[in-house]
Every structure is written in C-alpha cells, then in structure tokens.
Amino acid sequence: MLVISSFIILVPPYLLAVAVDEYIPVNNLIGIGILCLVLIGVGITGAIVSYLLKYWTDYIGRVIIKEIRLELFIHVNRFSFGFFDETRTGDIISRIISDSQQVMNFLTNSLINLLRNVVILIGILLIMISWNIYFFLIVLLLFPLIIFNLYLYVKKVTPSNKLTMELNSKLTSAAHNTFGGLQEVKLYAREEYVSDIFNKLNEEYYDAVRISTKYQAFYQPFIPLIVSLSTSLIILFGGLAIINGPFSIGILIATLGYLAMLIKPLSSITSFVGSANSARIATKRIFAILDKIPKISDHAEAIELKNLDGKIEYKNVNFHYKEKNKILSNINLTIKPGEVVAFVGPSGAGKTTLLHLLPRFYDVVDGEICIDDINIKHIKLNSLRKKVGISMQDIFLFDGSIRENIVFGKEDATIEQIRNAARIAQVDEFISSLPDNYDTIIGERGVKLSGGQAQRLTLARVLVTDPKILILDEPTANVDADTDERLINAVKRAMKGRSTLIIAHRLWTIYHADKIVVLRDGNIEAIGTHDDLIQNSSFYQEFFATQFNRNIGNIQKKSDMDLQGTENNRKAI
Known part of the structure; x- marks a missing residue:
C-alpha cells in the first residue's frame, strides 16, 4: 500500500506532460477528457489507499506501543522497594506514558512519511533519468547539500531534545508530588512555593523546547532554498533546450511539477530527523528500565507455601x-x-x-x-x-x-x-x-x-x-x-x-x-x-x-x- 500510495502521487505530472505534448497541440478533446477521467480515478484510488495505509499503520503502531507500555508497567511492578526509593515516581510515569508516545508518533507518522517520501524520490529520479540525464544530475546535486544541512541540525538539536525529555520527567514528578501532598501544601499555605517550583521547571522546559524549535525553524527553510536553486537551473537548461532545438515542453512542465513535489518530502526529512532523534532518546529511556533486572525475584527452585504453621x-x-x-x-x-x-x-x-x-x-x-x-x-x-x-x-x-x-x-x-x-x-x-x-x-x-x-x-x-x-x-x-x-x-x-x-x-x-x-x-x-x-x-x-x-x-x-x-x-x- 505504501508503494501504491507513493506512485499514485507521481501520476498527475506525467499525465500533464502527455496532455501538453500530445493532446493539446492537436486539439484532441477526447484524449484530454480521458486523461481527466483517469486523474479522477487516480484521485479516488489514492484516497482509498491513503485511508487504508493510515488506518493500518496507526493500528499497528498503537498495538506495538500498547504492548511496550504493558511490558514496562509489568516490569516496573517486579522491582523491589529499593528501586522506588531511588527513582522518582514522575520519571517512571513519564517513561511509560510520554516516552512511549514519542516512539508511537515516530512509528505511525514520521517513519511512514519518510518511507513514502523515499519511494516518491526514487520514482522521480527514475522518471528524470528516462527523460533527461541533465535534469537527473541537477536533482542529484541536491543531496550533498541536504545531508550537510541535516548533519548540522542533528548536532544542534540532540542535546536539546534530551534535555526536553528530562525536564518533562521533572515536571511530571513536581505535579505528582504536589497533588500527592496537597493536604500538606494547603495546611502550611505553601501554594505559592510549589507554584514557584513548578513555574521554574516549566520555564526551563519551555526554553528547551524553544531552542529545539529555533533550530528546526532555522535549518528547515534551507531545503526549499536548495530546491529553488535546482528549479532555476532546470528552467535555464530546459528553456535553452527548447529555444535551441526540439525539446518537450510537457516534460519541462512535468519536471518542474516533480521538483515542486520534492519540497515537501525533502523538508519533512528535517522533521523526521528531529522525531527520530526524540524517539531514539525515548527508546533508550524505556530500555534503561526494561534492561534493569529486579534485585528481588523468585529463586529457580522456589516453592509454593501451602500448610503454614507460622514459625x-x-x-x-x-x-x-x-x-x-x-x-x-x-x-x-x-x-x-x-x-x-x-x-x-x-x-x-x-x-x-x-x-x-x-x-x-x-x-x-x-x-x-x-x-x-x-x-x-x-x-x-x-x-x-x-x-x-x-x-x-x-x-x-x-x-x-x-x-x-x-x-x-x-x-x-x-x-x-x-x-x-x-x-x-x-x-x-x-x-x-x-x-x-x-x-x-x-x-x-x-x-x-x-x-x-x-x-x-x-x-x-x-x-x-x-x-x-x-x-x-x-x-x-x-x-x-x-x-x-x-x-x-x-x-x-x-x-x-x-x-x-x-x-x-x-x-x-x-x-x-x-x-x-x-x-x-x-x-x-x-x-x-x-x-x-x-x-x-x-x-x-x-x-x-x-x-x-x-x-x-x-x-x-x-x-x-x-x-x-x-x-x-x-x-x-
């Protein structure tokens, strides 16, 4: 379904090239009408496939996270009192709820979108190779610049994402402590004190998120800029080719359409890297719990107590x-x-x-x-x-x-x-x-x-x-x-x-x-x-x-x- 959904997106520009080169110049209204019907059919098929893909990816992702949360919850319950003496309750709750949610968002949204965009990208490159090798090379030049841009982005955003998750755990712990001891807070009139503590953590969390957002906002626009440069080069070479000799106007128009399509997939790579980075940190935090072996557990030859005297x-x-x-x-x-x-x-x-x-x-x-x-x-x-x-x-x-x-x-x-x-x-x-x-x-x-x-x-x-x-x-x-x-x-x-x-x-x-x-x-x-x-x-x-x-x-x-x-x-x- 992922491949079908991706290739359906590639159909409209290709049909546009056919219409411009073969039907419009000869006033073939029947051909144009058939293409319009085909486009409608492609749109309906795309909608159905997209619905099924979204439904099943969300379903599978939620089943996986449900199992992870359950396994985490059961595993935490196996720990002795010593573990809870050393670990904040809010941190445990954050790992079970928030961190697993980060992983689910990655699996059901970011990862699927990346795979779809990779298929679209491969499809566009294959079409361009078949049309014009120079167009293909121009698009290929995008990737070193994009990879360098992503490298800088990941280097900057990783510490910020890690800090964001740690502060989210502290925020959860602060809220849990306050509401768990609400009677004491009221008794000693310490509402302002606990609010100040929460506000300080909240400000730190806000600053960490703001820094992460700033990096994303700074690096993400470079993708459309790079694509715009490539578009300018293709218009230049395509225009010269049309002026100096026989060259398909339809192919040039379709190529520009495919380049416009690349902006969204390539721009989403930055979001994907941020999401993947957050999911990686969340996964490490989850497995930091799952990999812990309970200090108190059943002996290999442990027995059931039945008739008990009580000595x-x-x-x-x-x-x-x-x-x-x-x-x-x-x-x-x-x-x-x-x-x-x-x-x-x-x-x-x-x-x-x-x-x-x-x-x-x-x-x-x-x-x-x-x-x-x-x-x-x-x-x-x-x-x-x-x-x-x-x-x-x-x-x-x-x-x-x-x-x-x-x-x-x-x-x-x-x-x-x-x-x-x-x-x-x-x-x-x-x-x-x-x-x-x-x-x-x-x-x-x-x-x-x-x-x-x-x-x-x-x-x-x-x-x-x-x-x-x-x-x-x-x-x-x-x-x-x-x-x-x-x-x-x-x-x-x-x-x-x-x-x-x-x-x-x-x-x-x-x-x-x-x-x-x-x-x-x-x-x-x-x-x-x-x-x-x-x-x-x-x-x-x-x-x-x-x-x-x-x-x-x-x-x-x-x-x-x-x-x-x-x-x-x-x-x-």
Whole structure:
C-alpha cells in the first residue's frame, strides 16, 4: 500500500506532460477528457489507499506501543522497594506514558512519511533519468547539500531534545508530588512555593523546547532554498533546450511539477530527523528500565507455601540501604507459631525495616530469614506475600468502591468473607449506614473517609485474605477513643491463631504481647515480657518512661494496674 500510495502521487505530472505534448497541440478533446477521467480515478484510488495505509499503520503502531507500555508497567511492578526509593515516581510515569508516545508518533507518522517520501524520490529520479540525464544530475546535486544541512541540525538539536525529555520527567514528578501532598501544601499555605517550583521547571522546559524549535525553524527553510536553486537551473537548461532545438515542453512542465513535489518530502526529512532523534532518546529511556533486572525475584527452585504453621526465624540478619550506613546488625530472633511479638525502640532503630524484610520488600545483606524452617528466598514471592498480611500506619486506598478496596488482595472473596473482615475491623456498621453500602466510592487515596475509617478499612483488607502471619504498625493509631477500645478487642481476636509482629506505639500492645523485642541503633537490645524488661533493662525503662510519659519510679505499680485492666478486657471478650 505504501508503494501504491507513493506512485499514485507521481501520476498527475506525467499525465500533464502527455496532455501538453500530445493532446493539446492537436486539439484532441477526447484524449484530454480521458486523461481527466483517469486523474479522477487516480484521485479516488489514492484516497482509498491513503485511508487504508493510515488506518493500518496507526493500528499497528498503537498495538506495538500498547504492548511496550504493558511490558514496562509489568516490569516496573517486579522491582523491589529499593528501586522506588531511588527513582522518582514522575520519571517512571513519564517513561511509560510520554516516552512511549514519542516512539508511537515516530512509528505511525514520521517513519511512514519518510518511507513514502523515499519511494516518491526514487520514482522521480527514475522518471528524470528516462527523460533527461541533465535534469537527473541537477536533482542529484541536491543531496550533498541536504545531508550537510541535516548533519548540522542533528548536532544542534540532540542535546536539546534530551534535555526536553528530562525536564518533562521533572515536571511530571513536581505535579505528582504536589497533588500527592496537597493536604500538606494547603495546611502550611505553601501554594505559592510549589507554584514557584513548578513555574521554574516549566520555564526551563519551555526554553528547551524553544531552542529545539529555533533550530528546526532555522535549518528547515534551507531545503526549499536548495530546491529553488535546482528549479532555476532546470528552467535555464530546459528553456535553452527548447529555444535551441526540439525539446518537450510537457516534460519541462512535468519536471518542474516533480521538483515542486520534492519540497515537501525533502523538508519533512528535517522533521523526521528531529522525531527520530526524540524517539531514539525515548527508546533508550524505556530500555534503561526494561534492561534493569529486579534485585528481588523468585529463586529457580522456589516453592509454593501451602500448610503454614507460622514459625519465623531471623538468623544473623544484617541489612543496609547504603553500604556505609548499616540499618540492622546481627539480628537473631525466633517467633513461635501464633506468638504475638511487639517491637519497640526509638525512631530510626530499624523496626519497620526489620518487618519489611519478612515479605521480601528488601532482601537481607547477610544471614537468612526462615518461615517454618524454609528460607524465604526459596519461597515464591506471590506465595510468600499471600501468607503475610500487612497493615501499616502509612495507609493507601485506591480510587474505587469500598468492596474493591477490601478484596484487593483476594478478588474471589465472598460477601460473607468481606463483611466478616469488616466486622472484625469495626467498620461494617459504618459501611452499612452508607447509601451504597459496600459499593460506595471513596475517592482517590480514600479522601472521603476519616483517618480512622481509612485505617479500619485497610485492616479489613488484610483480614479478608486470612493471613497466617500478621504485620501491624499499630492499627489503632488513627482512631478515636470510642472506636479505639472496640478496635483493640477486634485486633486481639484477629491475632488469635496467627503469628503477629506488631510495632508498638500504645500500652495495650506492649501488655498484650507474648514478648517484646527492644531495638536500639539496629541491634536487639533486649527481649522479654514487659515485666521482665522493666526489671532487667535500664534502656527499656528509660524508653518506656519517655515514650509513654511514665515516671520510672512508678512504672512497676502502674504496669500492674494496666495489666489487671488488660486481663479484665480479655475476660470480657
């Protein structure tokens, strides 16, 4: 279709030469009429072929880009948390959306136009060789000048195009950060500040695009200028040939028509080079992601976890994000099936990191972590993470219905399972009071819910998967006092029969834990029950007094009273 479409464009000037040389001089109206009908037929055929060519090239290009975007999206999802710690979200989005769009534009527009123009150019050169060798040589002289012009253009525009894409990524990141933290922006009245940041990046992006456009505007007019010089030479030689001897006026007119046709294809070469350059940079950015190998992946002989007891062991575990900045050192810890273990310690002690190692959000640097005596590196990631339920303080809800958010980890959950999880999380009553119940749309990040409601909803999302191992970062941190008591009891019921690792911020967590792990500067300072630690660990005494506003001298007395209250709560359940 590409070749047919190109050759159809070459037909009108050729028919014009026939008309001028053969039919017009002898007043052959029938011949002229036939040529007119042929031209109409050529036009209709050209329109049909152009439609089919455009449709199929766009279709194929969009299918290719759809697959590239999907592959990029799936590949990015395979990366561990470490990749996202080092890569801006806006940059990832820019590569998946904007860069792939650049490649698609090149494939569906620039590349096809170039191929069509090359066929047209070859056709014109072949026609000129058959008509007049001098005309052919004059046209051939165009190419060294055009190639030199393109060389200068590419040399100038490449750095500008690369900068444009990098700034586009930064713009996307700036917008993503601002709208993702809009509450903080409003809270601290920083609208002007974030607008200034965005405006600065926007100005830089504008300048980069302006420079690129300036080069294109400067170099592109040279093509028509060069073609005009060639046209002048052909008129000169053709005119002299007609004056001095028999020479076809029709061929001269048709040749000038073909030269006029060359302006658009040759001028489009500059646009093509710019588009190709942008597509090349975009492709490099895309494959910079696709060529990355996820640091955390399934072992070749990884197995599925089936029947799980819930025994957890940390054996000589060491971890750091950066080599000189050790986060965890020589961690040794055994958690029995069904045991509730609370982790306490100052901010930055490594509590969250220690728990993130269990579902392999990060991999240990040294040592190993085992579940039921199986190294977690020998368990398939999907299988491992389906057995570990996590509810952290930094919650995230998707823009959709309450039902969709609860079943996110278990799509085949029945309505009974959904409601049971919601009841345990003390959120079923609230949901049932809504007009659309579980089909209520909660907005992006759950903006239509209060902090406590969102926290309980994420807890329900964890519980519906019925995990054998629970990781909790104080799930009652964002609820009101009335809900707090009910949710505490609900969480206690949820923990029954499950190995539970919980980062403790509240007294009830400490008192209810089977044992407490005290972390200090990435090391385990002490392990024991609350009473044991109060008696034997001066660091725990000081931490407990500071964290929970207790007087050290009265800790033991107050602890006994709180424990009695906890025991009463347990009996009431």
